Amino acid sequence: MKPAKFIINTDYATIKNDADGTASVTLPNSLTLPANAPSAVYRATVGIGAKPSAGWRCYVTSDQHGFAVCGTSFSIYCKQDGYDAQILGNIFRENGAFVLEVQIPSNSFAPTTWTDMGQTLTLHLQAIIDPFNS
Amino acid sequence: MALSNLLLDSDYPIDKIVWLHEGTVSLSQGVNTFTIPHGVGAQIYPKGIWTVDDWATTQMFGVMRHGRGGLLDFTSQLSADSLNTEINLRYEIGSATAKIRLWGVCNDTQIPNLEVSNTAPLSNNNLVINTDNNYPKLYLEGFATPGTTVNHGLGAIPQVDIWAFDSYSNQWYLFADDSFGTMFGLGEFVKLTASTIEFTNNSGASPNYYYRIYA
Numbered sequence: 001m002k003p004a005k006f007i008i009n010t011d012y013a014t015i016k017n018d019a020d021g022t023a024s025v026t027l028p029n030s031l032t033l034p035a036n037a038p039s040a041v042y043r044a045t046v047g048i049g050a051k052p053s054a055g056w057r058c059y060v061t062s063d064q065h066g067f068a069v070c071g072t073s074f075s076i077y078c079k080q081d082g083y084d085a086q087i088l089g090n091i092f093r094e095n096g097a098f099v100l101e102v103q104i105p106s107n108s109f110a111p112t113t114w115t116d117m118g119q120t121l122t123l124h125l126q127a128i129i130d131p132f133n134s
Numbered sequence: 135m136a137l138s139n140l141l142l143d144s145d146y147p148i149d150k151i152v153w154l155h156e157g158t159v160s161l162s163q164g165v166n167t168f169t170i171p172h173g174v175g176a177q178i179y180p181k182g183i184w185t186v187d188d189w190a191t192t193q194m195f196g197v198m199r200h201g202r203g204g205l206l207d208f209t210s211q212l213s214a215d216s217l218n219t220e221i222n223l224r225y226e227i228g229s230a231t232a233k234i235r236l237w238g239v240c241n242d243t244q245i246p247n248l249e250v251s252n253t254a255p256l257s258n259n260n261l262v263i264n265t266d267n268n269y270p271k272l273y274l275e276g277f278a279t280p281g282t283t284v285n286h287g288l289g290a291i292p293q294v295d296i297w298a299f300d301s302y303s304n305q306w307y308l309f310a311d312d313s314f315g316t317m318f319g320l321g322e323f324v325k326l327t328a329s330t331i332e333f334t335n336n337s338g339a340s341p342n343y344y345y346r347i348y349a
Contacts, residue, residue: 067327095191
């Protein structure tokens with residue numbers, strides 16, 4: 001038999017890898033914010049043009065650590081006014097691009113100083129598409 | 135050139151999506167929980183995305199965000215057992231309508247992943263197999279507990295999906311949320327390296343992990 005059309009048919013939806021990309025952002029080692037100031041926002045953006053209907057897989061590396069973390073939220077351990085603290089980072093999609101965002105918040109009532117933050121974060125992204133196929 | 139004997143062979147399975155769901159939920163300020171039956175009859179491991187602005191901005195479940203002054207904007211978690219998928223979306227920036235897209239996989243002992251292997255030889259002249267979309271290969275899957283190191287030996291940090299078992303709710307959660315602790319610095323719970331995945335302590339909140347490594 002010579003098939004005119006060849007179809008690989010699976011009865012199950014699966015996931016396709018639509019695009020890969022990386023982007024980096026460097027955080028300052030020290031930053032002082034006035035009372036009730038807007039958060040200082042640091043972003044790395046990957047504009048890979050993918051439109052994932054399913055989502056993405058990603059991990060984040062830091063040049064200060066020999067390992068990576070996976071997931072869409074992560075914390076950066078640092079100090080606020082000399083005390084151990086955490087800053088949250090997020091990964092999301094915005095207007096077609098993928099964003100790694102770190103917001104360094106202010107204190108509502110007094111100036112605050114963040115230290116020990118200095119590092120370069122790199123987002124390693126794999127956009128996936130299907131099973132919704134948009 | 136005529137292809138007289140074609141053998142499709144893959145050493146790797148690819149994802150088999152066992153459950154899909156697309157819908158809309160109404161969020162009020164505070165904690166919102168939604169239970170969605172999936173009907174698979176086996177433990178599924180869900181992932182998903184959500185939006186409150188018709189996909190202009192998309193969040194994955196598992197994310198949390200702090201806004202101005204460090205105040206919490208939202209947390210979003212996704213969990214499942216053998217019957218239901220549960221959304222737990224704490225939304226602190228008013229009310230909204232959220233569009234959601236969810237999907238689930240099973241571990242390979244429950245529902246085997248797809249594997250193209252040792253297909254019967256075909257005879258064909260003009261066969262094109264288009265791989266523009268590059269199916270991610272499921273390289274390794276399995277379960278782990280804190281203290282476990284999984285050797286993958288890929289030589290590069292792989293793409294990994296991880297779920298963690300919450301003994302309090304007896305459900306498997308998508309592991310991406312800082313409440314489980316994907317962290318830099320002290321107290322990190324899962325470390326990815328070019329050769330291993332190291333599952334470390336997690337304060338007893340989630341004693342088991344299910345992981346899927348893609349290559």
